[in-house]
Amino acid sequence: MATNLIAQFERPAAAVPACAPVSLLDLKAQYAGIKDEVLDAVHRVLASQQLILGPEVEAFETEIARYVGTQFAVGCGSGSDALLLTLMALGVGPQDEVITSPFTFGATAGAIARLGARPVFVDIHPETFNLDERQVEAAMTMRTRAIMPVHLFGLPANMDVIIEIATHHKLPVIEDAAQAIGSKWNGRSIGTLGNFGCFSFFPSKNLGGAGDGGMITTNDPQMANVVRTLRAHGTRRKYHYDLVGINSRLDTLQAAILRVKLRHLDEWTEARRRNAVRYRELFAEYDLLELILLPGNPDASFHVYNQYTIRAPQRDQLIVYLREQGISTEVYYPSPLHLEPAFACLSYGTGSFPHAEAACNEALSLPIYPELTAAQQEAVAYAIARFYSH
Numbered sequence: 244m245a246t247n248l249i250a251q252f253e254r255p256a257a258a259v260p261a262c263a264p265v266s267l268l269d270l271k272a273q274y275a276g277i278k279d280e281v282l283d284a285v286h287r288v289l290a291s292q293q294l295i296l297g298p299e300v301e302a303f304e305t306e307i308a309r310y311v312g313t314q315f316a317v318g319c320g321s322g323s324d325a326l327l328l329t330l331m332a333l334g335v336g337p338q339d340e341v342i343t344s345p346f347t348f349g350a351t352a353g354a355i356a357r358l359g360a361r362p363v364f365v366d367i368h369p370e371t372f373n374l375d376e377r378q379v380e381a382a383m384t385m386r387t388r389a390i391m392p393v394h395l396f397g398l399p400a401n402m403d404v405i406i407e408i409a410t411h412h413k414l415p416v417i418e419d420a421a422q423a424i425g426s427k428w429n430g431r432s433i434g435t436l437g438n439f440g441c442f443s444f445f446p447s448k449n450l451g452g453a454g455d456g457g458m459i460t461t462n463d464p465q466m467a468n469v470v471r472t473l474r475a476h477g478t479r480r481k482y483h484y485d486l487v488g489i490n491s492r493l494d495t496l497q498a499a500i501l502r503v504k505l506r507h508l509d510e511w512t513e514a515r516r517r518n519a520v521r522y523r524e525l526f527a528e529y530d531l532l533e534l535i536l537l538p539g540n541p542d543a544s545f546h547v548y549n550q551y552t553i554r555a556p557q558r559d560q561l562i563v564y565l566r567e568q569g570i571s572t573e574v575y576y577p578s579p580l581h582l583e584p585a586f587a588c589l590s591y592g593t594g595s596f597p598h599a600e601a602a603c604n605e606a607l608s609l610p611i612y613p614e615l616t617a618a619q620q621e622a623v624a625y626a627i628a629r630f631y632s633h
């Protein structure tokens with residue numbers, strides 16, 4: 244099918260897209276555009292020598308709360324710690340269960356397991372890669388303490404149904420929003436829909452620092468206070484310990500850099516979304532829409548494309564072919580969490596979550612970063628079309 248179209252689109256040799264290498268992400272391109280602003284922010288912090296918490300972190304917390312639309316935002320050391328601190332604040336521990344997705348980064352379930360609680364997985368929707376909300380109720384037991392949907396790749400999970408179930412069962416919802424800052428469900432920003440939003444500022448995220456960082460958003464003043472205490476050794480007054488906490492403060496230098504980047508986030512998100520539209524057009528031109536499955540984008544959702552993840556037949560051969568053409572891709576994720584050794588004690592087996600398992604064999608993330616050029620995207624689409632024409 245793609246063969247004819249390749250012939251039709253075949254250009255003279257000189258006009259064949261020759262933009263390789265195309266990397267999965269080009270943070271140097273982003274830095275080049277904001278270097279002066281970032282260096283100013285770094286110098287400001289170094290000049291102040293206020294290196295732990297302080298006004299930069301407070302200002303960034305206020306800005307994130309405003310951006311996301313919650314009353315409170317509490318910075319912490321990473322997205323993983325945002326999840327951990329939230330679960331700690333809820334008192335989740337041994338004998339407790341938290342419902343989440345098996346098709347996610349390990350930290351989602353890891354945060355639950357680190358507290359001695361049990362991650363209870365439900366399968367995903369094959370089109371969106373997100374937890375299948377219709378299976379949540381069946382996974383509940385007397386021990387269920389929270390629901391933790393993941394807004395994977397920047398696409399919100401079905402929050403209407405999840406919140407309805409959680410409200411009915413009086414359970415808190417912890418949104419793993421690590422990959423999804425700026426995304427919306429029915430016009431409402433993720434991180435405001437559940438009781439807590441947990442964000443990551445890992446460098447590859449849409450709002451990425453120059454190192455690790457994380458944030459918890461909530462409208463609950465008491466819980467905001469508890470996570471704020473827990474992130475700083477459980478202290479509210481120096482050398483007095485109200486709670487058993489951890490050291491997980493958002494680094495002040497990171498906060499200053501992230502404040503700069505936050506100012507550009509919406510324009511970067513729009514560029515990602517434009518790139519997603521362009522991929523669709525290119526794949527349609529090459530008649531690939533029945534061969535590869537493009538990222539799902541339900542009407543209610545505003546996708547921010549932290550990753551542009553397709554489902555592709557012969558995925559592993561395609562990766563090799565693209566690599567030979569100088570095009571980098573990544574498999575998020577090669578294995579579902581329930582089949583990983585770290586979670587073997589949960590006693591799930593192969594076949595427990597067929598959609599998650601199938602996704603691991605077919606999912607392929609293509610370059611989507613804001614600075615990606617139209618010519619680079621053409622090179623990616625052209626290479627994929629060529630692969631399937633053989």
Ligand SMILES: Cc1ncc(COP(=O)(O)O)c(C=O)c1O
Nearest residue numbers: 321322323348350421443444445
């Ligand atoms: C879905 C998800 N949850 C949690 C995390 C953990 O975030 P961090 O790397 O900031 O600890 C990540 C980071 O990759 C993630 O993608």
